[in-house]
Amino acid sequence: MRRNLHIKLVLIMVLLIVSLMVVVGAFLMNSVTGYYINEFYQQIADAFGQNDFVRDLQTVTQEGEDGAAMVKEVLDAYAGILGVDRRDRNFYVLDGVTGRCLGGSATPPEGGIPVTPNISSALLGGRGFDSSVTADYMDAAIPITRGGHPYIVYILDGRETARSLNASMFSLIVEALALGLIISILLSFLLSKTMVDPLQRLTNGIEEVARGNFSRKLEITSSDEIGQLTESFNAMAQQLETTIAAVENERNKLDTLFLHMADGVVAFDRAQRVIHSNPAAARLLGRAFTQEDTYGELFGDLFPFEQAEAADGHLAGSRTVGGRFLELLLAPYARASQGGVLVLIHDVTEQRRAEQQRKDFVANVSHELRTPLTNIKSYAETLADGVGELPPEMEQRFLGVILNESDRMTHILQDLLTLSRFDSGRSELRLTEFPFAQAVNDTYQAILMDAQNHAHTVELNLPDSLPQVRADRERVMQVMMNIVSNAIKYTPDGGRIVLSAGQDGDKVWMEVDDNGIGIPESDRGRIFERFYRVDKARSRQSGGTGLGLSIAQEIMKQHEGGLYLVDKAEPGLTIRMELPVCGPREEDAHEG
Numbered sequence: 001m002r003r004n005l006h007i008k009l010v011l012i013m014v015l016l017i018v019s020l021m022v023v024v025g026a027f028l029m030n031s032v033t034g035y036y037i038n039e040f041y042q043q044i045a046d047a048f049g050q051n052d053f054v055r056d057l058q059t060v061t062q063e064g065e066d067g068a069a070m071v072k073e074v075l076d077a078y079a080g081i082l083g084v085d086r087r088d089r090n091f092y093v094l095d096g097v098t099g100r101c102l103g104g105s106a107t108p109p110e111g112g113i114p115v116t117p118n119i120s121s122a123l124l125g126g127r128g129f130d131s132s133v134t135a136d137y138m139d140a141a142i143p144i145t146r147g148g149h150p151y152i153v154y155i156l157d158g159r160e161t162a163r164s165l166n167a168s169m170f171s172l173i174v175e176a177l178a179l180g181l182i183i184s185i186l187l188s189f190l191l192s193k194t195m196v197d198p199l200q201r202l203t204n205g206i207e208e209v210a211r212g213n214f215s216r217k218l219e220i221t222s223s224d225e226i227g228q229l230t231e232s233f234n235a236m237a238q239q240l241e242t243t244i245a246a247v248e249n250e251r252n253k254l255d256t257l258f259l260h261m262a263d264g265v266v267a268f269d270r271a272q273r274v275i276h277s278n279p280a281a282a283r284l285l286g287r288a289f290t291q292e293d294t295y296g297e298l299f300g301d302l303f304p305f306e307q308a309e310a311a312d313g314h315l316a317g318s319r320t321v322g323g324r325f326l327e328l329l330l331a332p333y334a335r336a337s338q339g340g341v342l343v344l345i346h347d348v349t350e351q352r353r354a355e356q357q358r359k360d361f362v363a364n365v366s367h368e369l370r371t372p373l374t375n376i377k378s379y380a381e382t383l384a385d386g387v388g389e390l391p392p393e394m395e396q397r398f399l400g401v402i403l404n405e406s407d408r409m410t411h412i413l414q415d416l417l418t419l420s421r422f423d424s425g426r427s428e429l430r431l432t433e434f435p436f437a438q439a440v441n442d443t444y445q446a447i448l449m450d451a452q453n454h455a456h457t458v459e460l461n462l463p464d465s466l467p468q469v470r471a472d473r474e475r476v477m478q479v480m481m482n483i484v485s486n487a488i489k490y491t492p493d494g495g496r497i498v499l500s501a502g503q504d505g506d507k508v509w510m511e512v513d514d515n516g517i518g519i520p521e522s523d524r525g526r527i528f529e530r531f532y533r534v535d536k537a538r539s540r541q542s543g544g545t546g547l548g549l550s551i552a553q554e555i556m557k558q559h560e561g562g563l564y565l566v567d568k569a570e571p572g573l574t575i576r577m578e579l580p581v582c583g584p585r586e587e588d589a590h591e592g
């Protein structure tokens, strides 16, 4: 840039100087010639304005004289006032009729005096006083009469004086021009120093900003327009730095959000190519994306790209991938040339499952309550219809059923209440310290009678020392009782039940193993669900509600422990419960 501007400056200077010199030179040289011509005609006119001279020219001095010679003689005498020097300026006496040269201060050129426009004027009787600035001579032709014969006094000037004056003026102008050129080149250097250098610095600064280095401040060296420009530039660079930092920050936030959000996002450009996708999208759709993937391949079956791009708001679709329900929202993200379509993938599997569970739960509750109610109603009706007619043993049995069924309903309602307390977080643990081995032993003692009624053998394996645990003893016992009574219930009479306990790091555990009916592989994952029972009839018959294990698992969760099925090959089932020795760290649990 510097070189360009510098050359331009030099060229402007040179052009200025040359054009100035040419104009001044032409004007001067023209003026000099014009002045010289004016002087010439003035001198001639003055001379011919002198009476003596005109009288001497025209007055015949003696009879029969040679008129032309006499005129020449007078002109010789007055050569001074005519400025005739006989070298550059000469006079000639011409015949007033033919224009032929009759004599003069110098020998006429070979071939005679040419008939100039002035001579033509004089031949016609007028004074020829005209000369062009550009001609290389000037002349004047004045008609006179002497002795009745017309003559023309013709003065011819070769303009040598004007020419030599012009020549020396020309060389002067050339010298001035050369000097002017040197000065202009020096001046342009100076100008370039004061103007181009700051501009060059500004250009370098702009280039650095364009490369992303906003922190560089340009030095302000003057208070002129360039100084102001530099100051504005510095302010702009700083503003740009702040704005870009803010934008960058926003982008980082969005990138992090984009990367870690649970919903999948895939963005397509106008050419329908994938330009962005997050890990969630790949996970949900079960495939990785490349830039070669197109909208048509991925979502073309839902809506055509043009329809998604022109959508007002968004379009909604759904899809099932690998057993998961996906909700897809398609929306255009900008309508300008940079626009495209954004696809948001939302996994609604859990939502749907929860909805289904809620529906199942309501259906189960109604069903579980309806069965005992129907029984109560029918037995009560039979009793009412046959008051005093039924045998007392039968009445006794019917009342017994009614009582049993109402107990069962109360039992279900209590269990539901307990679960509802867990769900709403209102159930608090009453934490105390108690020996874990003692709790296991108490459970063993409590079920022994029932087990013996079913001819089960019950083994208890307790290590010598088990620590004290911090837990809600009543609830823990409830869980233990639940799993041991399940073992009794779901093991055909004469079975074998083993209760073991132990410590594993900062946890204690109890396992209940039976050789009963066990649980088919397909049901193993579901037995902790509410109301889930492998064999409904058997469970109901034995007074089960299908809520026992759900409640037990909730209690263990509250203790930050766990309740699991243990994999085993033999028939029967092993259930394991685990408790942290120090109790839960949850704040809502309070000391009992």
Ligand code: ADP
Pocket: 482, 486, 487, 488, 490, 491, 514, 516, 517, 518, 519, 527, 532, 533, 534, 535, 539, 540, 543, 544, 545, 546, 547, 548, 549, 550, 572, 573
């Ligand atoms: P229930 O009141 O029906 O016993 P639970 O929640 O305690 O309800 O148990 C859920 C289901 O798990 C039972 O209906 C039964 O099918 C199965 N189950 C629980 N314990 C055992 C076990 N020891 N052996 C076989 N099946 C079991």
